[in-house]
Amino acid sequence: MRRGGATSADVVWMESALRLARAAAVRGEVPVGAVVVREGRIIAHAHNETVHRRDPTAHAEVLAIRGALDAVGEDRLIDATLYVTLEPCAQCAGAIILAKVATVVFGAWDNRAGMAGSVHDLLRHPRLNHRPEVIGGVLAEQCGELLKDFFRARR
Amino acid sequence: MRRGGATSADVVWMESALRLARAAAVRGEVPVGAVVVREGRIIAHAHNETVHRRDPTAHAEVLAIRGALDAVGEDRLIDATLYVTLEPCAQCAGAIILAKVATVVFGAWDNRAGMAGSVHDLLRHPRLNHRPEVIGGVLAEQCGELLKDFFRARR
16 A cells, blocks of 8 residues: 555545535534546545435445446446545445445545454455555545544534 | 354245345346345345446345335344345445344355455454344355356356
8 A cells, every 4th residue: 555655636636525524524424525536537526424314324435436437337437536534444445346446545544444454454355356556544634633523522 | 153053034034035136137137135124024125236227336235224224214223134145245244234234144155255254254353343143154055056057147
């Protein structure tokens, strides 16, 4: 994994994901945002909607991936990059693998559920049939603080 | 994990999941079926729809889990059992954990992507915050043959 190997474009796209995460917080949703970028533009974006949809699986990543598949009209995202403000969980790592997302760039590490190395590394599992490029820790502090502030305010 | 610890009721519900898997094959979908059972009745059912939806994440388990969450009007399935004809992949194991499904009963083992022990055991991962009861290998031969026949016919 490249850590700190993010380009300035990566930072710009992560800022877009962060704006979505902030919008989620305003709506009472856990502040995680995601954008899918292909050929230099955002083709899908989402934030967590677990509260609104009353669906604990409605994470930003899977919503953005489904949107991106719709947008490209194909069944894989082999030339797309997913930017997400939090390290993907098992479900989202699995969806990334199924959709063959080329590159994953994430913000904060998730010590409780992260599947890009924190709890386990599903994204680079040697026995699975797709292994995206992964860049972790981009704008990690801002992405993580947003989550901490959200949960602190709810206690 | 209980293997071969299935009850006769488990076999009956797995037969329902198998019927859905057979219906999937007829429609050109990878034959995997799933039902969610709560208080002795099926509250949601689905089969793979990856072809029809052109969405590689549209696995039977996640579709059935979303249907079951809708049916119960809650954000967790703590008293429900998911029956699925194939060992869940990473995405589906992750969704099972997020939705806190009480029990998972599956049919065939999946040596390529199974996350209930074949490739990795996400469902009983000691660091994740939900660990369902898991019963594997129920009607494994029928569930597996259906998949083998499907892929053999497409070669």
